[in-house]
Amino acid sequence: MLTPTLNVNNVELFYSFTCAIVAIGVGIMSWPVASQFLPNAFVSVNPKMEVDLRAVCCGQCVTINWFGTPVFIRNRLAREVRAARAVCLRKLKDKYARNANINSNALAFDRNRCLDVRSENWLVVIAPCxxxxxxxxxxxxxxxxxxxxxxxDLSGRVTNGPAATNLSVPKCVYAVSALVLGT
Ligand code: FES
Structure with a gap:
């Protein structure tokens, strides 16, 4: 009389075990796809950091470490701004501004790459190629x-080589003599 009860329990146990194995397998196999929809560390942390721009002389480019992400801050000369603005959009490999502070469809004009009209000399871009x-x-x-x-180029837009997109402009705000990254 014990045999049928044991069989039912065994079947349930086997069924549960199989379901668990299948669930784990599906989870492992779907992780590469599912992870594409998760924000990366840079986006999810997006920490605030204030940079004193008074130390960056005209014509100078400095690299700062923004919580593990290298960022170029370039204080462009007037002639460098002019050169960046003279570039024809048609000649650019990547036509988009890649500026996190404006619409994602904005085109790669230099004015869409720098911080604002008061600060066209400043170019701030995520450094890695x-x-x-x-x-x-x-x-x-x-x-x-x-x-x-x-x-x-002087606006961080790709002009040559295998890179397909411009150096991106991170979330930041210009505040007279300081830059606040990650706002
Ligand atoms: S990593 Fe810069 S060109 Fe390949």
Missing amino acids: THLGCMPSVTKCGWVCACHGSSY
């Missing part, structure tokens, strides 16, 4: 990435 993440070097014409030869 948009190809595979190497650190570009500062040049007179913008930046060059030594890894595979991508180059960026």
Whole structure:
């Protein structure tokens, strides 16, 4: 008389075990897809940080560490701003401004890349190359990435090489002599 009861329990146990294994398997297999929809660490943390711009001389570009993310802050000369603004949008590889402070459809005009009209000299961009993440070097014409030869102009827009997108402008606010990142 005990045998049928044991069989039912065994079947239930086997069923539960199989369901658990299937659930774990589905979870593991779907993680790469599901993770695409999660915000990355940079977006989810988005911490605030204030940078004193008085230390960045005209014509100078500094790299700051924004909680683990290198950011270029460039105080452009008037002629560098003019050169960045003279670039024809049609010639750009990536036509979008990639500026987190404005509409995502905004085009890559230099005025859409700098902070605001009071501060057109300041260019603030996430530093790693948009190809595979190497650190570009500062040049007179913008930046060059030594890894595979991508180059960026004085507005951080890609002009050459395998990189497909412009260096992105992070969330930030200009406040006369300071920059607040991550607002
Ligand atoms: S990582 Fe910069 S060009 Fe490849």
